[in-house]
Amino acid sequence: LSSITEKELNDIFNKWTEFYVVQHTNWKLILQITGFLFFVIMFLIWNNQRLNQKVEARTKELTDKNIELSNAVNEIKILRGIIPICSYCHSVRDDEGAWDRVEAYISRHSEAEFSHGICPNCLKKARSENNLTEK
Secondary structure (H helix, E strand, O other): OOOOOHHHHHHHHHHHHOOOOOOOOOHHHHHHHHHHHHHHHHHHHHHHHHHHHHHHHHHHHHHHHHHHHHHHHHHHHHOOOOOOEOOOOOEEEOOOOOEEEHHHHHHHHOOOOOOOOOOHHHHHHHHHHOOOOOO
8 A cells, every 4th residue: 555656546535435416407396486487477467457457447437537527617617707697687698699587597507406585675675566565
């Protein structure tokens, strides 16, 4: 043994102690991970489409509401401004030049409705003009 050189000793040592690492690809694990990721991606795509449909429906609903509110504002604007009214009979002149009662004009240009009655001052005046006595 003493006649063996250091190089020969290293060669013998390396020959008997050398080992090889063989790496095998675990295709089953790769397939499982790929399948899981596929289902996650499909779920995200499906959920995204569902949310897009909800956003489109809500956007359409809000657009319709905006149109409705815009129309309501336009109707309200019709009753703003100067309304030509007779100082004697209180009839109102419309855009075509026809005269109509205040109640008819406002009912036509809004959703307001009217009921009629007589205030206490007018009741006294009507009774005195028609020679009626108060009971």
